[in-house]
Amino acid sequence: MNESMNEKHILSILVENQPGVLARVAGLFSGRGFNIESLCVAETNEPQVSRMTIVTIGDLGVVEQIKKQLNKIVDVIKVIDFTGKKFVQRELALIKIRARPENRAEVLRMVDIFRCRVIDVGAEYYTVELTGDEGKISAFLNLIKPMGIKEIARTGALALGREKK
């Protein structure tokens, strides 16, 4: 059922905090050939409930199937697709940037502009912490790349709906 273009969807999935629930969700995506761009999971304010945030790509038919299949998993309480809704989105990235004496100032300037924080300073590398939406993180990575990136760890997107007015 090809009815539309592939699009990115951020899904927020509330699950019972049961052993194996991550494997159930991940296995569903791999077993049915669905896409996972990023996946992020942790407990919510209710300890029995975890929230998984999954970024996936697919046309409307595929994403509809993904949501229906997710809802079929017994431990899945609720699936929210933020597409077309008002929501806030953040991702955290830790980036280890090469900091040679000649470009330290430039690194710090970028850190300042992007409102990152340097959280570890070594002889050769600065580790910085950056939060933002995906656009901001890729913009920063593009700018900093020429200076040399040693390692990156990213959380993947997190999202919550905005309050309805």
Next chain:
Amino acid sequence: MEMLTGAEILLKSLEEEGVDTIFGYPGGAVTDIYHQLVKTDIKHFLVRHEQGAVHAADGYARASGRVGVCLVTSGPGATNTVTGLATAYMDSIPVVVLTGQVPRALIGNDAFQEVDIVGITRPCTKHNYLVIDIADLSRTIKEAFYLARSGRPGPVLIDLPKDIMSMTAPYKPVKKVNLRSYQPTYKPNLRQLNKVLPLIREAKRPLILAGGGVVLSKGSEELTRFAKKLMTPVTTTLMGLGVFPPRDQLWLGMLGMHGTYRANMATSRCDLLIAVGVRFDDRVTGDIDTFASNAKIVHIDIDPSSIRKNVAVSIPVVGDCRLALEILNDLLEKEQLDGINEARAPWLDQIEEWKSTKPLAYEQGDVIKPQYVIETLCRLTRGSAIITTEVGQNQMWAAQYYHVDKPNSFITSGGLGCMGFGLPAAIGAQVAKPDKLVVDIAGDGSIQMNIQEMATAVQYGLPIKVVILNNQYLGMVRQFQELFYDGCYACTDMACAPDFVKLAEAYGAVGLRASKPEEVEPVLREGLAIEGLVLMEFRVEKEELVYPMVPAGAPITEMLLV
């Protein structure tokens, strides 16, 4: 409060669920359970292979509408259930499989006979559990049975560490299931159903397509009422056979790859397709773009993910099939239906013409035709037997020529197409329905996949009749090779087989053989009259083909005919 061992709690909880029958096989990790099991009133059927235990539980469930239960040990016992679970999962059959597990302290240590069966079976169960706290045991069992039989049914597995079975804990029966994350929709949306009425009124060429969901929801009577009121012809999937009276004018037979000419033509020409409890499998639709392309489609199913998965529909209705049909029938009572049936006369005439020009056909010559065996079996038993099937040509001829007259009587591995299903499923069906005639229609290849269950049937005096259509080939694969692979029969020759008559005797059953057409009826009559397990071998035409046949992926109107 009563202090009981885990094994005792397990068995009490099973009894709470009304379990009186278990198919199983013992082993180290479940000895505590077996030790207690024999002290209860639950009847245990000792199979000869754990795959047979799951298929038997499955056949039991399909024939009775109750949950089938199976008990096996850890490790190899557990892995042997995987094929059975996948079979039940594909066909939405309520089965609960209890597996032993190594003691908790050893889990993860590659202990003797340890496998991560919960990990292995996650994608082929509706849900599964590893019990790690004895306090969760009775609730888990309650939930497992509830999940297996509710909503879209399916198999559920519970993994039971050995130490939990032997330790003691207080037991309090659990009375209610409380799963906030699992709330199947039974009651269909009335607004959606009301939208169906104008489509019914306008339709000139309506058709009903019914599937396994109608069997599972016990909706056969409502479906028949619905079809007759609207003079609408009915076709079913393989899984739906038996939901509509086979001798009715409106009955078209099965559709799809080996469907009847009339059913496939009607599907592609209809202007309204009312699909109930089906999931539009590729063996049903063929080329999806041309499938029912002239029709508006109403799709009723309890599983939302079945709707719009494969075909676009005009009106989706999520809910229990029987309930939806019941409501539709009630709504139709109030409808002005005068004239609509007259307007459909040309459509019904067209269908009669299809029926008479291209009926299912074969010619019985010097060699036994497999179709003749099934047709004779159907005549002698008046279509009232419970049929189980193996997989392949035998299964398709059974579907085409044995006209079961009731739901829950055509028991076949539809979704998985699992060879070796028929005999153990027949055991389960016979246990569920001791007074019914149960016949396994088998191929010479498939029957050898779980032939060891002959011993089970003999041990418990189950008077199953096995009809082997022996074409000395893995016939269905050979058919594909003949038609699409230049007649190169790569590895499908099965001529080296046991002497089935002697084999039956070796198991303590009766073996009969027919090698000529004139022997078919006498052998069937003799076999059916014998009280115990009988295996009848029919030496059939080796290279007979199942017709009609739609090549995989082609439009279902492009049938190869005899």
